[in-house]
Amino acid sequence: MKQPLWTKSFLNVCMSNFFIFLVFYILFVTMPLFVIEELDVRESDAGLVVTTFLLAAILIRPLSGHWVDALGRTPMVIAAFVIFFISSGLYFFADSFVSLLVIRFLQGIGFGVGTTVMGALAADVVPNDRKGEGMGYFAMSMNLAMVAGPFLGLTITHSFSYQVLFTVCLCFAGLALLSGMMIRPPVTPEGRREESLLPNVNNxxxxxxxxxxxxxxxxxxxxxxxxxxxxxxxxxxxxxxxxxxxxxxxxxxxxxxxxxxxxxxxxxxxxxxxxxxxxxxxxxxxxxxxxxxxxxxxxxxxxxxxxxxxxxxxxxxxxxxxxxxxxxxxxxxxxxxxxxxxxxxxxxxxxxxxxxxxxxxxxxxxxxxxxxxxxxxxxxxxxxxxxxxxxxxxxxx
The missing domain is CATH 1.20.1250.20 (MFS general substrate transporter like domains)
Known part of the structure; x- marks a missing residue:
């Protein structure tokens, strides 16, 4: 008899992943427009809002994988999504290009850690005899965000204001946090966790x-x-x-x-x-x-x-x-x-x-x-x- 796949934890993992990627894709395609139209930044410099975000995610990702094992899944979920939620709210106060880059870097940290821990949690909560099926559905949550995010972001900026855009992103970031807090990962067996917070560079x-x-x-x-x-x-x-x-x-x-x-x-x-x-x-x-x-x-x-x-x-x-x-x-x-x-x-x-x-x-x-x-x-x-x-x-x- 197959073990159940669509448990509450698995649903919450998929929803958290969907909402964090939804915000990612909404802002990815609209931030260059925002800095050009609202902050009067040259087109040649607009790409920095993407580069800064990804730089933070790149720098934190190798470390976050180790921290997920060292500190446990639940603390890292909460820390990542709290950072992501707070940084989403800070967009309302972005009145200069420099302040926006700081916000993007902070949100990139939350995104890098959050997507790492979501991948680990998905593997944890999917039954061993349904790994392929479960991980496939988990990947679909990102694909759905890829469809909805750019469409929603460009539609909002075309028909409404950037303040509406930031409000929508804050709501989605809040939903990612709430669904993440409801995940109940399996108990980590003794001896599996890493003792040091500093990983071995060679690995x-x-x-x-x-x-x-x-x-x-x-x-x-x-x-x-x-x-x-x-x-x-x-x-x-x-x-x-x-x-x-x-x-x-x-x-x-x-x-x-x-x-x-x-x-x-x-x-x-x-x-x-x-x-x-x-x-x-x-x-x-x-x-x-x-x-x-x-x-x-x-x-x-x-x-x-x-x-x-x-x-x-x-x-x-x-x-x-x-x-x-x-x-x-x-x-x-x-x-x-x-x-x-x-x-x-x-x-x-x-x-x-x-x-x-x-x-x-x-x-x-x-x-x-x-x-x-x-x-x-x-x-x-x-x-x-x-x-x-x-x-x-x-x-x-």
């Missing part, structure tokens, strides 16, 4: 994962221009309404394609999936740079969702296959370096766009993405066959 990163992680960082760098500035670009084109549906089309295509690409990954190997996905991502960016109508804008969103949305879980799976006995270190290594690519990219593409314009930026990015095919083959693709067994199936993220 934080996995060297075997670095090649695919660096490849993923360049993919993330290219994608950061979409995540951070597509709303600004669409407004410049007079396509604000279309921008609200851009990420909806993106996420719908991603969700529909994921089961098929996962099976093909297992059956035919990573090169057969990764290389076409890079090409589709490049084509989507080229269309985005040439968009003059809502249809072309949304078509670009679909191609980017199919390309980029396939690349991230595929590369994470490659990382896990490299060192299956150290899945935690592999995942931490991959996403830490991956987030560095997004954070650095959000800053650098803002400066480039200020010089050449967003249309040229996206069109030229398609060429940059094509070059990543060569980087992928050099660092990993040429070693694909015969190097290791596929012990892990395609993982959803």
């Amino acid at each position: 934080l990163f996995e060297k075997a994962v670095l090649p695919i992680a660096f490849t993923g960082a360049f993919i993330a760098l290219a994608y950061s221009s979409v995540l951070s500035f597509v709303s600004v670009y669409a407004k410049n084109l007079g396509l604000e309404a279309g921008a609200s549906y851009f990420f909806v089309v993106y996420a719908v295509v991603l969700l529909i394609s994921r089961p098929f690409t996962g099976r093909w990954f297992d059956r035919y190997g990573e090169n057969i999936i990764v290389i076409p996905a890079i090409l589709l991502f490049s084509l989507g960016m080229f269309l985005l740079g040439r968009a003059e109508t809502t249809f072309v804008l949304l078509a670009a969103g679909g191609l980017i969702g199919l390309g980029y949305g396939t690349l991230v879980p595929s590369m994470q799976t490659i990382a896990l296959q490299k060192v299956p006995q150290r899945a935690g270190a592999a995942t931490a290594t991959f996403f830490t370096i991956f987030d560095i690519g997004i954070g650095f990219g959000s800053f650098i593409v803002g400066m480039i766009a200020g010089s050449i314009g967003f249309g040229s930026l996206y069109a030229n990015s398609s060429v940059f993405i094509l070059l990543i095919v060569g980087l992928y083959m050099l660092l990993h693709g040429r070693y694909e066959r015969g190097k290791y067994k596929r012990n892990y199936r395609y993982r959803k993220v």
Whole structure:
């Protein structure tokens, strides 16, 4: 007889994860607009609101995984979501660019710790004989936020004020805190907890994962221009309404394609999936740079969702296959370096766009993405066959 999956704790884990990612995606696509329109910041500097947030999450993530084991799940849940909730309320008082960057850094800390502890809790509360099913549903909470967040954020900024936007985010952050406090994790057996709050540096990163992680960082760098500035670009084109549906089309295509690409990954190997996905991502960016109508804008969103949305879980799976006995270190290594690519990219593409314009930026990015095919083959693709067994199936993220 199967153990129950949809327990109160599992539901609360999924809800907490959904609400924290919902706030993340709402603010990710609206903060550049806010600093440009309300704080009179140049477009070339607007990317700092994304970079600062991700920098905090990147710095705290390797430590937070250790602290979750050292201090326990419940204290870390409360600490993370309290920080996230308080920082969400501070947006009402952001009257300068510097103060906003401080708030973004603080919220990035809460986000980095919160998403780490949610992943650990999901693994704790899902029955051992239903891990794959349970973790799949847990990942769906993030995917749903990916659909709802950008749409809700851009709709609110288009129809209402930023004060309304911050109120909505504060409410969602409060719901994340409340649902997190209702999680009842299993009791940690004696001897499992780490005694020291300072982790062993040698165990934080996995060297075997670095090649695919660096490849993923360049993919993330290219994608950061979409995540951070597509709303600004669409407004410049007079396509604000279309921008609200851009990420909806993106996420719908991603969700529909994921089961098929996962099976093909297992059956035919990573090169057969990764290389076409890079090409589709490049084509989507080229269309985005040439968009003059809502249809072309949304078509670009679909191609980017199919390309980029396939690349991230595929590369994470490659990382896990490299060192299956150290899945935690592999995942931490991959996403830490991956987030560095997004954070650095959000800053650098803002400066480039200020010089050449967003249309040229996206069109030229398609060429940059094509070059990543060569980087992928050099660092990993040429070693694909015969190097290791596929012990892990395609993982959803």
